[in-house]
Amino acid sequence: MPSPSTTSSPAPSTAPAPAASPPRRAGLPLLSALRRSYDRHWYAWAMCLPVAVVLVLVVGYPLVQGLYLTFTDANSLNVGRTIGVNHIPDSFHWIGLRNYIDVLTGPDNQFWPHFVWTLIWTFGCVAITYGIGLGLAVLLNRPMRGRTVYRLLLILPWAVPTFVTVFSWRLILADNGAVNQLLHALHLGQPSWLSDPFAQRVAAIAVNVWVGVPFQMVSLLGGLQSIPDSLYEAAEMDGASPWQRFRYVTLPGLRPVSSTVILLGVIWTFNQFNVIYLLFGSTDSDGVQILVTYAYRLFFGQQPQDYAGAATVGMLCLSLLIVFTSVYRRWLARAQAEEGVWS
Amino acid sequence: MRRGISAAVLAAAVTLTAAACGSSSDDSAKQSGPVTITWWDTSDATNEAPAYKALVADFEKANPDIKVTYVNVPFANAQTKFQTAASTGNGAPDVLRADVGWLPAFAKAGFLVPLDGTPAAAQKSSFEPQLIQQATYGGKLYGMPEVTDTLGFLYNKKLFTAAGITQAPTSWTALEADAAQIKAKDKVDGFAFNPASYYAMPFIYGEGTDLIDAANKKITVDSPAATKGMDELNTLVHSPGVSKLDTTANGYANIMDAFESGKVASIINGPWETTNILKGSAFTDASNLGIAAVPAGSTGKAGAPIGGHNLVAYAGADAAHQAASEKFIAFMTSAASESTIAQKNATLPTRSDAYTSAVTSNAGIAGFQKILSAGVPRPAVPEYSSLYTPMQTDLVKMLDGQESVPTGLHNIDLAAKKLLPDYQG
């Protein structure tokens, strides 16, 4: 199961030692210790090397460079560039924390409203997606006819690329699109899903939930299937009602999967670029832009491109997620310890 | 040390695989064969590109020592793509069809070749002076205008005459009156406004001002004149007979659909729509489409933004490529080429000698040619085109009633100050 490494993992992990001799700690020169380490672990490092290379090259190096840029006033006009044989050097300056101060407290006040909305967006989407995913997983876990067909259909939103499905949603949510036609037939109000600020947010969350449910559903279904029947039998023998069985057998049994899936859901939703970008384009929708799309606009939506500003918002997003992750994992670990040996 | 070798081999394999998939695009100047230049064209891939590709083939026939690689780049990406490519020195094309708004930023960054004195600008004097002015930065010419457009007042003549109006309105107040009259008499909306900042510019130009005053380094978007223009727009979109504001993503398409089917009597739009309009049910008779200059503001003078595209050459290419690019640009902006394109794509040529009778037989082109003189060229400031984005947000809020006009303009002013920190106001 995909679980954060701090939660208790059911799998034993003994270290195979190819030519093992227990390491002697005290008094060994460093070189010997390194060589022993190498001998013992080189397989592991070799197998991890491709990942490490790719990550350092593609993510690590730009990330470090981005971090550096946040302390400067770099934009597309003062960053060094090579034009043919001319090389124009960098001409931006170090300005320390001024970008962060401007973004967080400047008169522009763009960061905080977007931040609050991003929080609402993230937790709203994850909660709803998890709930629906769990419900569908519970339904699908029962033996019935046509189960495979249902599974096939329900996972389609995940299989088809978002730039196709969100494009379809744009047509469906248009003022005279299918959703409003349906509401009209039911004699309900028909909001402008794509232009009224409040309706925009509802529409954004709805579409993101639609896109995200299959993943949650499949994960939770897997989790459900790993809960042994014997536990349910025991509960039933004790006279538990279906609801009680759900609450005391299913939910705790799902906890490892749930915790992972929720953590991933939060991270992915927080940085979910495609849905909002494709649903609303780049205009008329300031109220629904989350931090990521806002940073993208700073980067690409203006001339000269504000590299430093975009990188600053990006770094703030990263920091927020790191803080969230550590808090979350600590909370999980504590909850796990309190519950005792349950999973 | 077999283990060490294995590990190194594994690592190397990964890197080599990645590199091997890399393109071997090392076609530097050592070739004595034909020079190959790349042209990034941002025209409509379905409707306009075929005409341009045909011209490219003609050029290659006339210049056997130059090959042109035609690449159609989606308009939405092209500016960013070129910016990234040019600033990293990798993958930039030799010629780019650049929107007029992109040119100052690229020129300031040093990405473009000054074209004065090169074959590309040999016939500079034949071009519309405003367009040459828009393609100039820091006193140097960086692009040759390829196509141009402006905003005009498009109206359904039948609906107007049926309501007793004989000519297009010449001021915004007249438009308000006309719209109300049409609504009363014809039972359809008289006017529909597309709430985009570009389309709000006639209201600002009509008061004799602009978003910024480049000469004096002032931001004028919240000046009294601009406020007056914006108030006028606000009044207009809320007057009777004017369609309810549609700010959805499909709003533009909805307005066009309404106009083409006769549900709205007039709109403000550019020549790119005339082909579609003439396919509409209300314009099966082409003479029903009226094209007039945008109404004027309180100064009595009408002003419309000038759009269009220039052909620019990349300064990072070597001498042979630059020479070929200049020849290519000269060919594509020659009178004959522009006439051909105008006839096939219904776009507006940028030079008076390209307006042959064959070209002006297209009613849309003829109509817009007459109003080109009302166009106001943009200041040669790189950040100018970026002002439309923050303006868009607050424009919608102002017209929706979420912000008052002074507040909205003040917010745009703040955003403008971020882009132009050394400007006052």
Next chain:
Amino acid sequence: MALPTDVRDTARDRKRPDGRPSGRGSRGRTASAGLHGLLVAASFVAVFPIGWIFYISLGPGEFDYQHPGRILSHATLSDYGYVLAHTGFGTWMLNSLIVGLGTMAVGVLISASAGYAVSRMRFPGRRKLMYTFLLTQMFPVAVLMVPLYRILGQLRLLDSYGGLILVYCATAVPYCAWLLKGYFDTIPVEIDEAGRIDGLTPFGTFWRLIVPLAKPGLSVAAFYTFLTAWGEVAFASQFMLSEGKYTLAVGLQTYISQYNSQWNYMAATAVLIAIPAAVVFYVVQKHLVTGITAGSTKG
């Protein structure tokens, strides 16, 4: 939790004292109808947008999407004909397949290697690596566009399949490695030891013994990496410079020009894009559920 062995029978075999099948295994008619009803409704919502775009693609005119009711009267497949014959669709599809399958192959390979190493071996830096996997998912990668472009340019990987595959692997591999680590955790270590007794190197054990057992987990990783590559727009638009290298995501954007959008062709292309994705999914779907499974309980 040790349970008496006789309790481990499945519910379906046991009956209550009064002879009726036990509560969990049976369902009344209404409950069955309710169950199917809910699932049908959910499936409808899931499938509707895709069905809708298919419906729109049957309208031959550029503006038919604004009048969907009219499409029924002149539904045709002409849009598909145009897209297949007159656009670069074939090239786009080929490029997307190459990039998608390449990402799948390379991504699964390196994430399986890393996942296995972290699962089986205690080596220094293990925890840090796992945390790095998590961390790399947290940064909004769209902001890294220009530095990435520069790096790919220096590696001569611009406008090439390798460049995109590299970038996609960087985004998909962290999650897959984490997932596969969890999956490998569920495979008993006895198998590794059996392999070592037979004289296999750790690589050999990995390849010959573990990988066949890990098919469900690998299927999920394959699915995820393929989908990541298949559906990605931003990097493909930026890094593919020549028309011959455009992927489907970029090709779809060529229908949107400055003033016009060919919605009918876009819809047809969209449907043609959805089909391979659905096919790949169908191939792996058997394993999807078991693959993302939490640690199985033993005995």
